[in-house]
Structures are given as structure tokens and as C-alpha cells.
Amino acid sequence: MADSFVGRRQELAMLRKRLDRAAASGSGVAVALRGRRQVGKSRLAQEFCDRVEVPYAFFTATKGASPVEAVGAFLGELRESGLPTDPELVPGADGNPVPGSWPDAFRVLASVLPDRPCVVVVDELPWLTEQDDLFDGALQTAWDRLLSQRPVLLLLLGSDLHMMERLTAYDRPFYGRSDTMVLGPLNPAETGKALGLEPADAVDAHLVSGGLPGILRIWPHATPALEFIEDECADPASALFGVPEAALLAEFPAPDQARRVLEAVGSGDRTHANIAAAAGGRAGPLASGALSPLLHRLVTEKRVLAVDAPLSTASGKPALYRVADSNLRLYLAALRSAQEQSRRGRADSAFDVVRRRWSAWRGRAVEPLVRESLELAAGAGELPWPDTAAVGGWWNRRFDPEVDLVGADRAPVAGAVRFAGSVKWLATPFDVHDLMALLQAAPQIPGFTPGTTGLVVVSRSGAALPEGAVDVVWSAADVVGAWPAG
Template identity: 25%
Template sequence: MAFVNRQEELRLLDEMAQEPGAQLVMVYGRRRVGKTTLLLHWAEQTGLPLFYWVAKRDPREILMANMARAIYSWQHDSDVAINIQVQDWEQLFQMLAQAVGDRRVIVILDELPYALQQDRGLGSHLQAAWDHLFKDSQVLLFLSGSHIGMLTDLTQYQAPLYGRLTAQFPLFPLKFSDVVAFLPQYDVYQRLAVYAMLGGIPAYLERWRDRQTIKANVEHLFLKRTGWFQNEALVLISDLSERETTNYESILKAIAAGYHTREDIAANAAIQSTALSHYLPPLEALHMIERRIPATVPLEQLKTSRRSRYFLRDPFLRFYYRFIDPNLHLIEGGLPNRLWQMIDDNFRAFVALEFEDRCREWVVWQAQHNNLPFAPDNVGSHWSKEVQIDVVAINWQEKQLLVGECKWGDSPLSRQVVTDLVSTKTPKLLHHLEGNAESWQVHYAFFTRHSFTDAAQHEASNHGAILRTLSQIDSELSQ
């Protein structure tokens, strides 16, 4: 897998390595996000000795035998295959500790949940090994995996590793600005379309051929019975729980179908509303879904607000459950052309949602670089029965507000869009805020795919509005 960007993650890993003494770090993230690639790339850069072992879906005895051979080969710098008899994990960790000695060594135990599936007692052996063999050493011990359920079982209250981790390291998908490294032949509009379908998952982006059209790639990867993505969604869900995949998938399908409140999701997924508290947090932890609250909800009400809605955050799952899963019968029935037509008819509106996300990302980026008229407390959107606004940033103490409109059409953004936001939508939003409307200072921003009409630019300048096209957003986010 190609290594792209990850400069912030490399910096954090360097900081961990510079901490004195042993480090026990859990690295987790959804499958194919690049955990192994990142750790191995970083380990090579450090120049420190590295022991790497990856668990497979093998029985306990085979797993232990494979790890014993790996330790022996690493310790003796030998590729000679030998048969070492080990009785238990305790003996294995003693072998590893002896091989590490008092050196500063990186140890990566990858796909650890596979081993935990075969032996639930492994967590207790890890605890004992850390307490008695590694805690007072110089080892940098990384536990990595995609199965969030099993990794959580290791670290929750009264679990074997509770209170022992020196750091938890979630790895998230690459940003939109990183996609150009995978798709150099595509323009920014095509890259956004691909990002709307695949997100920032390196393993997915590597399979996309930017010398072919978007249609050709979708047909090859999604619309064939043997397409690479046919079973990917279920593979991802199985990393949450192997026993409850049906419930998790029902929740994802409900959200993709347009049900966003807890009550509507529960009803559509045929799950008790109270039971959602069991299923939603793991989906959020792996960035499969996200809980959104209007940015205009006061800070002290964010955690308890009943105005929250849930959305699919993972672009691949959003695309798969929006278009592919409901229409698998067309693929099975040999009618992929009909499915492509359905995708094509709705694709502009689908990509428009991703464009809105990137506009909000741009606002956050500008805030981080102190380029906005004020420092916002929150960035998001606003919705109510009266009005919906794509982009909102707010500072409650200073009573400052930025509101933005996003347009993904082929036509230039018109003057009517500017006047509608200023004269119609914003007054309705201000009605929801604390204090009278006159006490708030409002700033405006307009985002478009291509360009603005002359009349729109003139009207926007009258209000001191920010104007940005997708190309400008991409250029600034890439800095």
C-alpha cells in the first residue's frame, strides 16, 4: 500500500517514542485505513529494532507456534524454519522479553483481535506480560487491529488492560486533499466524486484507475458480481461484532434510507430505541456514522440535546447503502446498466452532500489558521422547521455568526442565492438564537462548484461575503 501524507500521525508517534520508559499503545481504526502501513513506515524511519508479528485466523496452537518461530528468527537473525514447542502465551511473552532485553525496541502485534478470538484468555496473559516483563523495560509495544469490539473488551473497566495503556491511537481516513496523490489524472471535480464514493481509504483509492472514466470504474468495482466491493460492507461490520452484524447493518441501512433521528432509526431497523445506545457508539468510534447537532444549539446543551441526527460518515458505506445494497437484484439479474443509470440520475445530488462537508472542513481549517473574522466555538450546519443552512460557525460570547450557502450545480452561483441567504434564511436562523437579532454580527460565505455571476459577486461584496470555488477550497486545504 502506498504511503501518503500522515505527517501529523508520524509526529505523534515520534512523541511517543521520545517519552522515557516503556510505552503500551493501542492503534485502532476501520479496516484498510492504513494502520499497518503507517506503523511499519514509522518504525523504519526511527531506525530502531523492530519485531513485527501479525495474527492470522488460525487455531490457538498454530498462532503460538508461528509467533514462537517469528521471535526465534528475529532474535537470531535467521530465516531457518524451526519447530519450537510452546505451552502457553506466558512462555511466548517470556521469549519475546528475553529477545528484547534492555534495548529500545518497537514491537508490533498486528491484527491482535484474531488471536483474541481464538483465546479469550490472551488479554490476561498480555496484562501479566506487561506488568511483569515489559512495564519497566524500554519497549515500545503496539497492539493493532480493526475489530473495535474485541479491542474495547481489553481496555474497558475491569478488563485486563484497563488503566495500563500509555496511549490510544485512533487512525482515521486520509483527507480529501490527499486524494490527488492517488488520482493525479483526474481534475478536482472528478476527485471529489471519487472521494464521495470511497472516502480517504488508501486501499480503496489504489484500486481506482484514473485513466478510466468514473463510470468504467464503478462498473468494474461495484456493478459486477465479482466486484471487489461486493462484500466489503459486511466485512467492515463484522469488525464490530460477529454475532450482531444483522442489527448493525439494519442501522446503517436505515440511516442511508433517510432516517436520522434515534426514534426513526430504531423503528426502521426494528430495534428497541433503548438498545441503540449499545450499537451507536461503536459505529461512531470507527467513524462509520456521526451524530450531528445544529451548530446553533448552545454549548451547554450539546450533550443532552434532543435535536441530534445521525448520518453515515463513511463515504463508502454512504454510497454502498444508498445505491448498491438496495439494488443488488439488478446485479444478480444481469442488469448493471439499469443500476448505473439510477446512480447517474442521482449522482450530482449525492456528491453535493460531500461538497457541503468539504466546505465545512474549509471553515474549520480557516479557523485553525486564524483566518476567520472570529474564533468559532462550533462549526456545522443549522436545521429547524423554518430554515436549513449548509454552513454555520458561531461564537456565543462575542455573538458572532458565519452563515454559508453551498451550490453544486453546473451554473454559476446567482445573485438570488446571495439575497435569499441574507434576507430570508438568516433572519429565520437569528430568531432561534439568544438575544435579539440586532445583537448578533453576521458574516456570509458562498461556496460553488465553478464560479459566480457578476451580479452575485457584486451583491456579495455589499455584505463583505467570502466567496470560494471548489478549486480554491482544494488549493487552500492542500497547504
């Protein structure tokens, strides 16, 4: 991938709008920007600062620093930035004493803000709140009394999603004072554009990278996913391994029950019972009273897991869990084992680990992406069922059958099922045998009406079916085309 900045047009426009608002009103605007590690928050903020061509200061906190050290580093960055007309006014120059508290630091910031529009970026904000319990209150007081009186855009960046949400929660000092933006990974169309790949290879690259710029930046142009993985297996320090490994260590610095639960899901255990058995180990299955809160935390706070329930006109069980990020999912399923081989100098063995698990992993990993793509297409009026608001899957307690795609007017319990379908992401086309399996399974979905409910096929290699056998046939190009290219 070239170093050129790809995508993020909407996010850049949203930030530009807020800077323009600050310029027009003469008052400050704050934005809390959150997103998982390696998603490109810092790069987005820097790209924005470079494009708008106004004075800015960019401070990145250091994990584990003391409040005094953090304040000193902040003032150092401020002094070197383009904000102060006279850097000598910032404490620390020529040995001047540096204040050791955030209220003092924010007063210094306010004193050097220009009368014209400017930007102040505070990156890794959760680390500052960890270091100093008074930081949130100091920020709120400084904003209300000093900073908001100037035409400044204050960007507050953080990777700890739960702590960033807490920053603006109703019971916290900064509540109601900032807009909130969530930065997700690059979508499949942006991934394909960045790497110069055709749609089928773009989907594979998106699944492997998770759309994370930290991985895409080392991906050679026009290189298919398996070829890229094979090359990287010779380098145990590759970002292909390092990015998900760092994300895992950041969220779970020490092995504990939550991490064992995540690893159980990453290894392929999807149901509550199977996860309990795998995570419990020799001590026996984890008790439901212990497992349920852990799953809730991993889904709602950490957001490393996602939970899917069968979609139909009847409430259904069981729920199925999966690792939300496809890159971390691949790491837990294959890349971690491959990295161990790579560290021992066995690149061929490392790639063999991935190759053996590739088809099964990809077949599961692509399903959530296909469902998202169909939802987007339905919302844009590009499917025959424009009132489709949710796309999921369906299964019974025996998992016989499992239906990959169910489109409905609402979720979690549908009022009407609009279509059912299958995903086949293999080198062979969707054929009559695959269609017969779908025709046998689909009528078991509560709410499916033969002759009325539509049929959808999504296939990497096209379909070999009689004309009119199904209502919609999607290719990889359709999956990618449902997303804006940026």
C-alpha cells in the same frame, strides 16, 4: 493510484518520536493504534518499520484461531523476524515443542529482544483478546516485568474501535501503559495528491472512497469519480464494493436490529421517527426504548453513525443521523444495488443506479466535509471570525428552512453565531436566486443578527453574485486547501 506511500507524515513522526524515546531511555514504549478497517494501519506500521531500519517482528492474528494456534503462529513469525540473534532459540525450530500460553510466548519474546532499539507489531489485537480471556493480563504482566526493560517500541493495532479503547481503559490490565493513536482516513488534500486530481474532482474522489487506501490503491491516476465508478461497475469483485461490504460484515456478521437501523439511515432516513418506522418494517415502528440504545451503540461504540444537532444560541431538535463514513454511506445508498446488477453482468444498469442517485447523494455527503474544512480554516485564522470553534447546520422541527452552514463560538449551544451559509455542489454556480433563499432562511436562526452575522457560500462551480453580496465565497480549492497535503 501508484503504490507509493502517501501522507501520514504526522503519524510517522509520532512513531519515530516514541522509538527515539525508547532508544534514549533504554525502556520500552507501547502504542495502541486503532482505526477502522482498510484505513491503512498495517501499511503504516510496515512503512514505519521499513523506514527506521531497526530489527522488527510483525505478527498478525487470525480470527477464530485457538490460543494454542495463535501462540504457535506468533512464535513462527518471531523466529523468521530479525529480532533473535539465533532463531534456534525460539521454540518450534527443528520440532522443538511450542509453548501453548501467552505468558510463555512473551517470555520467549523478551529473551530474544536485542539490547538496541527494535519494533514489535501485534496486528488485529482484538482477535487475540476474543480468543483468550487471559491475554490482556498476560500482556500487562509481561510488559511490566520483562518487555518494558528493553528499548522496544510495541505497536498494538486493532480495527474494533470499542475493544481497542477497552484495552487501555482504567479498569483493564494495560491501563496507563501505552500511548493511544487513532488513524483516520486520508484527508481530501492527500486523496487529491495521491490520485493527481484537481480540487473539485479530489473532493468527489474523497467522498466516494472515504479516503480509504484500500479503494484508492485501485483508482487510476487522474480519473474523475464517476468515470472510476463506471469502470468498476463491470467488476462485481471490485474493492469499491468489497471494502464497504467487508466493513459491514465485520461489524454486523448477522442481520439484526442494529444493522436494520444502520441500513435505514443509509437509505436516507435521518430522524428518530423515520428510522424507527423504516427499521421496524411490517411489525410497526421500533419502540423508542429499543431504538435509542441501538442508536447510542451505533454512534458511540461502533461509530458507524454520526449525529448532528441544529447549531444556534438556543438548544434545538430534532437530531439528524447519518452514516459517518461517506464510502459506506454510498454503498448503502447506491453501490449495494449497483453490485447486484454487476453480479448479473449488467454493468450499464449498475452504473445507472449510481448515476441516478449521484447528485442528491453527493449534495448531502459533502456538507459534513465542508463543515470540517471551515472549522480547520477558522482554527488557522483563515476566516474573518477566528473565534469560530464549531461549524454545523440549523433546521427547525418542520425542516423549513434548513441552513447548511452555521459557524459559532461553541457547541452544542452557541454563545454567538458568527456566520450562516449555503453549500451548492452542482455544475451551476451559486447565483442570486440561491442568495435570496439564504437571506430568507438565515434570519430564522436563533442568534443570527442581520448586518453583524456573516454570510458564507461554498460552491463547486463558483458564485455569480454582486461584489460584496456575501462575506466569504469558497471554492473546491478552498475546501481542499484547508487540509494538510501530507
